[in-house]
Amino acid sequence: MKNNQNSSGHIFVSYCRDDYDQVLKLHHELEGEGLNVWWDQEILPGQNWKYEIQKAMKNSLAVIVCLSENLEKRISSGVYPEMADAIEAYRKLPPGSIYLIPVRLSECEVPPIPIDSVQTLNDIQHVDLFPNERRKLGLDKLLKSLHQLAKTSKTKAAEGNKNLTSVLPDLNKASAEQKKRW
Numbered sequence: 001m002k003n004n005q006n007s008s009g010h011i012f013v014s015y016c017r018d019d020y021d022q023v024l025k026l027h028h029e030l031e032g033e034g035l036n037v038w039w040d041q042e043i044l045p046g047q048n049w050k051y052e053i054q055k056a057m058k059n060s061l062a063v064i065v066c067l068s069e070n071l072e073k074r075i076s077s078g079v080y081p082e083m084a085d086a087i088e089a090y091r092k093l094p095p096g097s098i099y100l101i102p103v104r105l106s107e108c109e110v111p112p113i114p115i116d117s118v119q120t121l122n123d124i125q126h127v128d129l130f131p132n133e134r135r136k137l138g139l140d141k142l143l144k145s146l147h148q149l150a151k152t153s154k155t156k157a158a159e160g161n162k163n164l165t166s167v168l169p170d171l172n173k174a175s176a177e178q179k180k181r182w
Contacts, residue, residue: 068104
């Protein structure tokens with residue numbers, strides 16, 4: 001596990017603890033693509049977890065919200081306040097921005113949480129990482145979105161926003177398979 005908690009420009013992953021194994025796999029897949037990923041497992045003993053999560057969300061380049069049957073069954077979960085914070089940040093971005101990405105880990109509803117007076121969370125295109133035989137297709141779509149975001153952010157970083165470059169994969173060092181996905 002990399003220690004990304006002080007880094008900026010990472011991909012923040014919000015998830016229900018009941019989905020830990022699936023999210024761990026996703027975390028490894030994203031890092032395997034050269035992306036800087038932050039999740040609550042980065043929090044060190046003795047740190048204030050609420051503060052660290054808020055700081056990581058504030059410094060994130062994008063937020064992946066993992067949705068599942070397990071989450072639907074929970075009355076409370078840390079995912080809900082994280083979704084609210086991500087929606088608040090998303091509202092401040094220009095229309096068409098990629099920032100908030102709903103990822104379904106199993107058959108479930110993308111909740112119709114209001115983003116503004118016109119759109120809800122279920123209006124944002126989600127990606128499915130299930131069933132297993134279709135996971136690769138869903139992962140490829142997610143990576144395409146994240147790499148599109150990375151390219152846009154890399155351009156902005158070159159224009160002066162240098163704190164975003166830590167999440168970006170080195171496009172010159174990418175394997176042929178990675179370039180094909182992009």
